[in-house]
Amino acid sequence: MSRPGRIRAALIVAVGVAVSSALAPGAASAHAYLVRTAPAASGILNAPPATVALSFDEAVEPRFAIISVTDARGAQETTRSARRSAADPDTLLASLRPGLPQGWYLVYWRAISVDGHPVQGAYTYAVGPNPGPAPQFSVPSVSSTAVTPALLVTRWIMFLSVMSAIGLLVLRLIIARPAPGSLRALTRASIAAAVIGLIAIPVYLDVAIAEDSLRSVFDLGALVPLYRVTAFGRGYVDLEICFALFAIAAGIAVWVDRPDRPRRSLAELAAGTGVLATIAAVLLVPPSIGHASQTSPRGLSVAFDAVHLLAGSVWVGGLIGLLVVWAAAGPQRRVAVLGIVVPRFSAVALTAVIVLLASGTGSTVVHMPAVNALWDTSYGVAILVKIGLLTFAVLLASGNLLRTRPRLAAARADPEQAAGAARLLRRLVGGEAFVVAGAVFTAAVLSSLAPPPPAFALADSALAHVGPGRVAASVTRAGYRLQVLVAPNKAAAPDDFALRITHGGVPVRGATVTLAFNHLQMEMPQQNYALPEVAPGVYRRSAPALIMVGPWSLAFAIAPPGGRPFNALIVDQADG
Amino acid sequence: MTSDPGRPARPETPPPIEPLGSGSVALRLLAGGLALVAGVAALVIAILLVRGVLL
Numbered sequence: 001m002s003r004p005g006r007i008r009a010a011l012i013v014a015v016g017v018a019v020s021s022a023l024a025p026g027a028a029s030a031h032a033y034l035v036r037t038a039p040a041a042s043g044i045l046n047a048p049p050a051t052v053a054l055s056f057d058e059a060v061e062p063r064f065a066i067i068s069v070t071d072a073r074g075a076q077e078t079t080r081s082a083r084r085s086a087a088d089p090d091t092l093l094a095s096l097r098p099g100l101p102q103g104w105y106l107v108y109w110r111a112i113s114v115d116g117h118p119v120q121g122a123y124t125y126a127v128g129p130n131p132g133p134a135p136q137f138s139v140p141s142v143s144s145t146a147v148t149p150a151l152l153v154t155r156w157i158m159f160l161s162v163m164s165a166i167g168l169l170v171l172r173l174i175i176a177r178p179a180p181g182s183l184r185a186l187t188r189a190s191i192a193a194a195v196i197g198l199i200a201i202p203v204y205l206d207v208a209i210a211e212d213s214l215r216s217v218f219d220l221g222a223l224v225p226l227y228r229v230t231a232f233g234r235g236y237v238d239l240e241i242c243f244a245l246f247a248i249a250a251g252i253a254v255w256v257d258r259p260d261r262p263r264r265s266l267a268e269l270a271a272g273t274g275v276l277a278t279i280a281a282v283l284l285v286p287p288s289i290g291h292a293s294q295t296s297p298r299g300l301s302v303a304f305d306a307v308h309l310l311a312g313s314v315w316v317g318g319l320i321g322l323l324v325v326w327a328a329a330g331p332q333r334r335v336a337v338l339g340i341v342v343p344r345f346s347a348v349a350l351t352a353v354i355v356l357l358a359s360g361t362g363s364t365v366v367h368m369p370a371v372n373a374l375w376d377t378s379y380g381v382a383i384l385v386k387i388g389l390l391t392f393a394v395l396l397a398s399g400n401l402l403r404t405r406p407r408l409a410a411a412r413a414d415p416e417q418a419a420g421a422a423r424l425l426r427r428l429v430g431g432e433a434f435v436v437a438g439a440v441f442t443a444a445v446l447s448s449l450a451p452p453p454p455a456f457a458l459a460d461s462a463l464a465h466v467g468p469g470r471v472a473a474s475v476t477r478a479g480y481r482l483q484v485l486v487a488p489n490k491a492a493a494p495d496d497f498a499l500r501i502t503h504g505g506v507p508v509r510g511a512t513v514t515l516a517f518n519h520l521q522m523e524m525p526q527q528n529y530a531l532p533e534v535a536p537g538v539y540r541r542s543a544p545a546l547i548m549v550g551p552w553s554l555a556f557a558i559a560p561p562g563g564r565p566f567n568a569l570i571v572d573q574a575d576g
Numbered sequence: 577m578t579s580d581p582g583r584p585a586r587p588e589t590p591p592p593i594e595p596l597g598s599g600s601v602a603l604r605l606l607a608g609g610l611a612l613v614a615g616v617a618a619l620v621i622a623i624l625l626v627r628g629v630l631l
Contacts, residue, residue: 245614
């Protein structure tokens with residue numbers, strides 16, 4: 001098989017393995033959300049409760065959960081940390097001090113979903129019979145994020161080192177050989193990247209678990225037992241195992257490899273196949289524990305991410321490898337060595353960039369529910385920044401392809417041009433590697449953010465954007481005038497939802513009105529409530545439907561008697 | 577040994593055995609097999625993760 005043929009075959013095997021295994025059905029996970037509370041939100045009790053119970057749609061780990069209950073002065077009223085209910089594994093309990101006085105209490109909760117993302121919320125209840133007026137609690141921030149500087153930096157180092165180790169090895173074992181001289185410098189760089197990766201994965205896991213469980217990163221006695229508690233933690237432990245197997249297979253492949261021989265021995269072929277299998281495994285793990293595993297169609301989404309990672313690894317590792325070769329070869333042999341390696345890498349890098357762009361585009365299409373999500377959500381903005389950086393890197397790469405490669409070829413015939421060609425190569429490749437490393441950082445940010453849910457697309461058809469605070473808005477739809485009232489428009493509290501329908505100034509009586517709720521930034525099941533008619537043309541219901549703060553789509557499905565049914569959608573910003 | 581007139585004469589001395597590089601052939605084959613086993617093990621872990629068995 002020819003050189004390009006071998007490279008193609010190797011890439012096809014890795015991609016094929018990724019796609020075939022990714023297309024297999026599997027479990028999907030999502031964010032945990034609160035489905036029931038006891039005491040009820042904004043409820044008034046006649047006697048103080050012994051516990052606060054929060055029921056979620058999935059089993060959440062109590063060791064990562066916080067339930068805080070404070071009175072109007074901010075005094076903590078819980079007696080111990082959150083625990084799982086013996087009767088219901090999806091319910092967390094917090095015990096309260098006995099005999100709490102009358103008054104209003106604030107419940108603040110924070111839990112970790114199975115995918116590792118924190119979710120938070122708050123609500124109030126009162127102990128009566130005369131709790132008095134509801135005080136103004138200072139509600140803790142209820143925005144949830146998995147993006148902190150420490151997490152981002154460790155995640156970036158992890159991605160960069162793992163991708164570099166893979167790319168450097170591909171350069172060393174496939175692209176650069178057969179080589180006239182030693183490839184020891186590339187071997188050393190691969191080992192260094194693999195060692196950093198082997199350290200970076202557990203460090204990232206430790207920082208993430210420490211962040212989630214609100215402990216110090218050095219509290220290893222408490223953190224290590226938590227590593228495999230969540231799906232997120234188990235995934236990263238498995239990534240470490242797969243990457244360690246990659247390091248072993250890579251070490252063996254380099255040891256048995258004789259780069260001066262064009263034909264490979266049986267041992268080299270076996271070791272090479274083992275390396276490719278471990279690469280496929282390592283690249284499959286992050287998508288299968290990240291957002292890709294929660295995005296439909298799941299198989300396609302995981303495959304896009306795995307192929308994207310493979311192409312990125314070949315590119316970034318190859319660029320670092322060229323710099324290593326440049327530094328290790330010395331001024332005398334530099335042009336001779338680079339004159340062989342650079343043209344080979346350029347051809348592979350071009351393919352890698354095309355695959356990177358194609359898989360990135362596919363992934364964006366799968367994740368983005370609407371085009372405007374690209375500039376209206378932080379996830380979309382991160383994608384645009386990444387695209388910008390990669391475009392800049394492609395421009396630098398084209399400089400290498402169009403200018404450096406011919407100059408290196410010319411320098412072999414005319415040694416006087418050698419120094420200039422090598423200098424240009426170092427500048428362009430160094431700049432390209434720097435920009436691609438920046439793109440990897442953006443990818444680390446991107447994979448830390450939650451992609452907009454499919455409901456985001458609903459916002460584009462909204463008749464009005466309302467909130468935060470009490471809502472009283474009028475819109476016109478299908479010849480009907482609709483007056484919408486939401487009060488007090490608070491998250492995790494029973495809100496009043498009312499709709500007055502008039503047609504030509506006359507109240508529309510006897511209509512069937514259903515109100516559907518979708519959070520526009522989080523994946524949650526849609527909630528539907530029928531709004532009964534409470535006065536001529538007025539349809540109203542009180543419901544704790546706005547579970548979390550943030551933008552909600554309120555979709556009214558209206559079937560007037562004798563008229564054509566129609567929908568009216570408004571986007572409401574609910575506050576904490 | 578008589579020479580076959582239709583064929584080129586065999587060389588007087590056999591070609592030198594190529595150096596084996598690091599380790600013996602058996603050791604290298606064993607190492608290659610070990611790398612293959614590592615690859616299969618990693619793939620099994622990854623496929624179980626993708627299918628949600630290990631999550």
